[in-house]
Amino acid sequence: xxxxxxxxxxxxxxxxxxxxxxxxxxxxxxxxxxxxxxxxxxxxxxxxxxxxxxxxxxxxxxxxxxxxxxxxxxxxxxxxxxxxxxxxxxxxxxxxxxxxxxxxxxxxxxxxxxx
Amino acid sequence: xxxxxxxxxxxxxxxxxxxxxxxxxxxxxxxxxxxxxxxxxxxxxxxxxxxxxxxxxxxxxxxxxxxxxxxxxxxxxxxxxxxxxxxxxxxxxxxxxxxxxxxxxxxxxxxxxxxx
Numbered sequence: 001x002x003x004x005x006x007x008x009x010x011x012x013x014x015x016x017x018x019x020x021x022x023x024x025x026x027x028x029x030x031x032x033x034x035x036x037x038x039x040x041x042x043x044x045x046x047x048x049x050x051x052x053x054x055x056x057x058x059x060x061x062x063x064x065x066x067x068x069x070x071x072x073x074x075x076x077x078x079x080x081x082x083x084x085x086x087x088x089x090x091x092x093x094x095x096x097x098x099x100x101x102x103x104x105x106x107x108x109x110x111x112x113x114x115x
Numbered sequence: 116x117x118x119x120x121x122x123x124x125x126x127x128x129x130x131x132x133x134x135x136x137x138x139x140x141x142x143x144x145x146x147x148x149x150x151x152x153x154x155x156x157x158x159x160x161x162x163x164x165x166x167x168x169x170x171x172x173x174x175x176x177x178x179x180x181x182x183x184x185x186x187x188x189x190x191x192x193x194x195x196x197x198x199x200x201x202x203x204x205x206x207x208x209x210x211x212x213x214x215x216x217x218x219x220x221x222x223x224x225x226x227x228x229x230x231x
Contacts, residue, residue: 043119044208051217101146101148101212
């Protein structure tokens, strides 16, 4: 069964600093990978997704993520964090097989931003 | 375009009462998902519909939970009777449901349920 690990439960960064949120997955073949963000009291908003092709994907709000097959990772990055980025971030994986629909989520990483 | 719409946004009820959560998926989406989010277990898939038909309900915790999708634009998740351990945020998500890899789920704002 596929699984997702987000090793950092809580990260605090200063505004303007760079950010990297870690995500590792366990899956036999190349999975489909997603990052979602959840602001307090809100639903999950899709930041970006990887299906195939260029391993560096660009998302909304200035975020990017890089798929590294050798490390089974899909880390999320942002060069300069804004206070409005404070939220919880979820990595998710889906089986790339035909007919697959199940998303498996990590436990999330809460990001705090110091002004 | 309107996103996924859920109601109510907050629900407080007493143990033993019936609770009904509602969801309107994005127009044109054929797949609908109900998730539950708790601190302990994170995000869990409860049930998945495709073309209004339940495909996978293996995540439904017990018989007290039931879900319906009478048409393409409406779904309900019902808990009867409710218990304090059902307190959680319940999310509805929808997708095109094309059974291809690029299918992407879009989430509603969630319903925060508190059972006293």
